[in-house]
Amino acid sequence: MQERLQKILAKAGLSSRRSAETMITEGRVMVNGKVVTELGTKSDPEADKITLDGKPVSVSKKRVYLILNKPAGYVTTLSDPGGRPVVTGLIKDIKERVFPVGRLDFNTEGLLLLTNDGEWANTLAHPSHEVEKEYLVKIRGDLSPDKIAQLSEGIKLEDGWTAPAKVDIIRVLEKNVWFTIVIHEGRYRQVRRMCEAIGLPLVKLKRIRYGKILLGELKAGEYRVLDPSEAKLLAGTDANVTRTDERKPFKKQRTVPGKR
Ligand code: URA
Numbered sequence: 001m002q003e004r005l006q007k008i009l010a011k012a013g014l015s016s017r018r019s020a021e022t023m024i025t026e027g028r029v030m031v032n033g034k035v036v037t038e039l040g041t042k043s044d045p046e047a048d049k050i051t052l053d054g055k056p057v058s059v060s061k062k063r064v065y066l067i068l069n070k071p072a073g074y075v076t077t078l079s080d081p082g083g084r085p086v087v088t089g090l091i092k093d094i095k096e097r098v099f100p101v102g103r104l105d106f107n108t109e110g111l112l113l114l115t116n117d118g119e120w121a122n123t124l125a126h127p128s129h130e131v132e133k134e135y136l137v138k139i140r141g142d143l144s145p146d147k148i149a150q151l152s153e154g155i156k157l158e159d160g161w162t163a164p165a166k167v168d169i170i171r172v173l174e175k176n177v178w179f180t181i182v183i184h185e186g187r188y189r190q191v192r193r194m195c196e197a198i199g200l201p202l203v204k205l206k207r208i209r210y211g212k213i214l215l216g217e218l219k220a221g222e223y224r225v226l227d228p229s230e231a232k233l234l235a236g237t238d239a240n241v242t243r244t245d246e247r248k249p250f251k252k253q254r255t256v257p258g259k260r
Helices: 005-011 017-025 120-123 147-152 188-199 228-236
Strands: 029-031 048-053 067-072 109-115 133-140 166-172 176-185 201-208 224-226
Touching: 005 017, 005 029, 005 048, 005 120, 017 120, 067 228, 109 120, 120 228, 133 188, 147 166, 176 188, 176 201, 188 201
Parallel strands: 109 201
Antiparallel strands: 029 048, 067 109, 067 224, 133 176, 133 201, 166 176
């Protein structure tokens, strides 16, 4: 069956559809020995010989979905020109070639999904899907009610106002505050930029939930295979947690008397 090349590359688990487009325009894809750079080009993966960087592209049937607790100090790109460690290097016993769904910054920790299913990754990453992402944030200093209101109502960043977010204080210590923030946009360095914009010195950032999937007990660097029902949940229309009683990852705690 004839399909667009970017879809074939995504199905083959080589990338999301969007980065497949870049691979094509960069001239890295050949069909039957000819470089194809035009994005609308269709091909039949059963009949044509498709290669990426000279290596054959095969549309394998087995789809793999993983959840990883990304440690700080890893990049979520597939390679790093500066030689920094890549998250896929942490995946040891999975023979399918998986790639991260979306990104987390080098110093951000926590829940990262990986897959070889480009279509699934595409669905999740599409802004219209509005999957909730919940982050645990540690800042230096205090978090005033005014700043909570700003984070919750929206903050003007270079690329426009952020959508309303849900903020909950988890723990107030003498020198730090821990809070959670739930956003559904996936803008570049969004939480860090939101904090920067209102003068909150961010010390630690960890993603603890993606839609209904919780990071849970996975230790830094550990991963597990999502079962198909979890993967399906995420891509469905009911991807987000709405009932907070479904999860109890943190106990709210006030450590400093008199502080919020
Ligand atoms: N927001 C950020 O600032 N960084 C991330 O890695 C994820 C969300």
